[in-house]
Amino acid sequence: MDITDRTVFIAGATSGIGLELARRFAAAGSAVIVGGRRTDLLDRLADEGFATVPIDVTDGAGVERARDAILESHPDLDTIVTMSGVMMTEDLRDPGHFGATEKTIDTNLLGTIRVVDAFTPHLIGRGAGTVITVTSGIAFLPFPPMPAYAASKAGVHAYSEALRAQLDGTGIEVCELVPPAVATIPEHARRNPRALDLAAFATEVMDLLRADPTPREILVKGVLMHRWAERDGTYDELVAQRSQTLAMLPGRQ
Template structure:
């Protein structure tokens, strides 16, 4: 992908990985619009020179309004990054976890589908473009304290594979970004060994710039998770990660 002359919408780009990738695309020379729910963060990004749009991926009307506003201002939009996601701890012994599970699926999986559905017709009509979905190493090697997060990201992976097959021949690429634990405001508390955000973003942009762009963007740190079953390390690694269940209240 030529990252120097794109028109990119980063949905969920008001913090963390999304915000850093928005800044990297802009630094490379692309026009970047950031969508999100946080008005203060959007105002800060607007002051930095980004286009912004309020967008809540859990609300059909919000996604439709944001799509119409973005395409009115940027009819040449050719890249959509669906970054929005939540990571919630759940104790499956407690039925009260269901609210967290429902919120996770609605944001991570259904929210991704809403965004993809909103912009796919435009990209097909444009005849070229890229949809970037975001999964996780946890999609391939579950982290037991976050079961629905793992399920939602595994769902996004499967959806991305099917979307790529269905869009074959349209000129629209589907690229899946698979982060490991990255040291953002949330992950550095969960995992002190998380990959520094700057190093992660640098590696991701290098992968995106490859020609052809890989179907899956796998930084080195995530490969042990992505290929655990193939490499025969899956059971051992899941057992190790199960020790983190001690972080759940009452465990």
């Protein structure tokens, strides 16, 4: 994938991995439109030189308004990145967890589908383009304190596979970015010493995206143990290890 002359929309890029990738695409020479819910952060990024658009991926009509605004100002849009997501712990012994489940599925899975659906006709009309969905190592190796997050990202993985098959022959690539734990703020590194450095992660991702042909899955070295746990016979042992973190749930302390 040539990342030097793309026109890229990243939904959910006002912070973290999304923002870092936006800056990397821009530094490579691509035009980048940053989408997000927080208008204060969008204003700061506009001052930085980014095109911005407010978007809440849980609002279908709002996603369509954002699409219309983007295509009016950037009719040559050719790359969509569905970065928006939430991550929450849930205690499945407590029926009160369901609100977190609904929010997680609505944002991570349905939000991805809303964004992809909104832009697919445009990309098909161009006859070329790239959709980059974002899942997680947790899609392949669940983290028990975050069951709906794991389910939502596993759903995005399956949806990406089906999307790729349905768009075959249209000229549209479907690429799945699979991050492991990444230290997007210093607190993340303190809580999880194994979390990857954000800059190093982004460098590896951009190097992989530059490959020709673009990989179906962007797998940095730090996520391989998650992605291939079942194949490698380590799945049960790793899930058992990760289940020890259930003690972090308030009801288990």
